[in-house]
Amino acid sequence: MKHISRFSHLGELSDKDYFRIALSVDCVIFGFEDGELKVLVIKCNIKEYKGKWSLLGDLVRPDEDLDSASYRILKERTGLDDVYLEQVHTFGKVNRHPAGRVITTTYFSLVNIKDYQLKLNDNELHWHPVNDIKEMAFDHFEILTTCLERLREIVEDHPVVFNLLPRKFSLRELQSLYEAILNIKLDRRNFRKKFFMMDWLIDLNEYEEDVPHRPGKLYKFNQAKFGKKAKKVS
Template sequence: MTDKSQHLKDSVSLVNSYHKAAISVDCVIFGFEDEKLKILLIRSDLEQFKGKWSLLGDAIKENEELDNAANRVLLERTGMNDVYLEQFEAFSNPNRHPGGRVITLAYCSLLNIQHHELEITDNELHWHSVKSLKDKDLAFDHKMIIEKCFKWLQKRIQEHPLGFNLLPERFSLRTLQSLYEAILNIELDRRNFRKKFFSMDYLTDTGEYETDVKHRPGKLYAFNFEKYEKNKRKWTGIDF
């Protein structure tokens, strides 16, 4: 019988023979405001990227799970602790970090900006229009990470009603269409758009109207999440 201590010694030796790489998490937080899709960025605290914007990220701590690390980063950098984060993809280019080999796990989230107050704790923290990023030089490979997350969002929003997480509880059809146009980066036909959504029968007329708007006040609707949960297998997606 092989000695158990020998097994332990062999496994430790094996792990010690592996190439060492740091692991980090980066949070890609999308929001919708003023009919614009936005993303939350912070000033990089590395001297090499001084003045540049970056995603909210940090290396994981010893004995810390990835999901816990992502939630910790969001809490430490924004003060928010009630945000759903979905693990999106790993980025492992050996040259993505100037300090050495760092593999990062990107976490994506969609939130209503009005419902989540930012508490700036250690650096500049601002919402930026996704469209404005093409003119910004971001730190690390964060522009590429955002672009991949954005493409994921464009696909997912047509397959699932994720976009409603970005809207207030009551919204106009004008605002709903503006959201889809901002994410899909296309102009949609007003009549066809409304026809598609009404045909799915998930919008509830609240009997209320917009206030303090320059245009003619529109009706306010709510998305029936309870009905969707019961019938989500019937959600066939939205093809524009």
């Protein structure tokens, strides 16, 4: 390995002292089911945090771009690609991982739970209601909180939540999703007005079926208005 002369004023430590950090990616994968915002978690199997939930993560390979690592992890764990994925924050406290110096970059993603069969591997992969989680392994609860805050900021302006819904959805489902994410109640009339005004929805002229009340109209997301912007890492 060549000497990194850009950093050469640090004479005291040699390169091999620095190239001893591992970088991981942790994905906070949100889903929506039964009117609740959920997050994909897995039982932790290291002894320090035995039995606690942890996020889906993996080490970044030496020959792998950081962004690519996040896509790989999502693909490996859920079978999904071409979904919304966004980098949120990098956590780097010295002792955040008991096995050594591991710095982690976190991404969040939004997927429609029902559309895909999760690859339930050897480990206990599980959709857990976000609001029920009070602690996790490592610093993952802090990571979850940070990503949830970011999600709440982003949904105010950006049409990303459609990734959480089936292709066809009713306005009730959409509003229920916003209420789950923001953890507030919204006025139905104003909600509808706002969405029609923003022109994010395409009326499918179809109706819900198998609901025990008057069926609502179904809509799909007006993807054409946004192109690929809402689908790729920024």
